[in-house]
Amino acid sequence: MEAQPFTTKQKIFNFPLIKIILALIVTMALVIIGQQVIGKLLGLTSLDRNYRNLIKGIFVSALAITGYILFFKYYEKRKVTELATNNLAKNLIVGILIGVILQSLTILVIYINGGFNIVAVNPVSFIIIPLTVAFTAAILEEILIRGILFRVLEEKLGSYNALIISAIIFGALHLANPSATLVSALCVAIEAGILLGAAFMYSRNLWFPIAIHFAWNFMQSGVFGAITSGNEKTESLLVTKTVGSVWITGGEFGPEGSFQAIIFCSIASVILLFLCQKGNKIVKPYWKNK
Known part of the structure; x- marks a missing residue:
């Protein structure tokens, strides 16, 4: 039996841009409404502000996870495998290790250059705020950028084109942050946009880039007490002072804007992309499949 051609309505709803816009609207609407509701309810309790957050x-x-799964389950009529819990422990452990190592190496270069000074050590409870911010940002941003934007674009444009476009958009979104510049946005696009996209390509599971993203941010702000993406410092385990060349410290944008961060993350990206190529995990653009 011959497959029935798509109707005009089906073609419109399967168009990548339409799919991306609808997925973003549904997911963010659910998140924003839920955030307001839970915020009001928690405001009625006597819980400490940190624990409420x-x-x-x-x-x-x-x-965000539920909205994503439900949207693509019914919109694309498929099982949403990219958030499956198969190999969850492996994806989380390896991802966290990668994020911890990359951020630690970045800070180590600042330390070797005499620009990283530990002023004091706070109680462990001080990591609650950065821990909350880190895992929330990691999950939301990976679902929106890698799960929706990259994955949908990849289906039509292929892996490398989708990787470049999603990385540029990811970097550009950071231009809205305090102390951001075109250079810092480019740094984020290269070191995070490419790395996290490559991590998803390799694992085909969002938990892997989520873990890398979380560990990078948490180590940066929650442990080392550094500025993250130009935002104000939060409470952290270590109270630190960073001084020195902007190329090494990242200046007011933080270590993410440093030269060594680009180098270390680019090396990790190249390794992951090599493994993707070797494992035949690269998706070709639709025009090369004709």
């Missing part, structure tokens, strides 16, 4: 972060993250 922690619960809110968990709730919002769960909503």
Whole structure:
């Protein structure tokens, strides 16, 4: 039996840009509404502000995951395997290790150059706020950028084109951050946009880039007490002072804007892309499949 051709309506709804816009609207609407509701409910309790934010972060993250799964399950009529829990422990452990190592190497270069000074050590409870921010941002941003934008674009444009476009957009979104410049946005696009996209290509599972993203941000702001993407410092385990060349420290944007961060993350990206190529995980653009 011959397959029936797509109707005009089906063609419109399967167009990548339409799919991306609808997925973003549904997912973000669910997150924003849920955030407001849980915020009001937690405001009625006597819980400490840090713990309220922690619960809110968990709730919002769960909503983002649920919204994504439900949208693509019914919109694309498929099982959403990119958030499957198969090999969850492996993806999380390896991803966290990669993020921890890359961020630690970045800070190590600042330290070797005499620009990283530990002023004091705070109680462990001080990591609650950066922990909450790190895992919430990692889950939301990976679902939106790698899960929706990159994955949908990849289906039509192929892996490398989708990787470049999603990385540029990811970097550009950071231009809205305090102390951001075109150079810092380019740094984010190269070191994070490419790395996290390559991580998804390799694993075909969002938990892997989520883990890398989380560990990078948490180590940066929660442990080393550094500025993250130009935002104000939060509470952290270590109270530190960073001085020295902007090329090494990243200046007011933080270590993400440093030269060594680009180098270390680019090396990791090249390794992952090599493994993707070797494992035949690269998707060709649709015009090369004709």
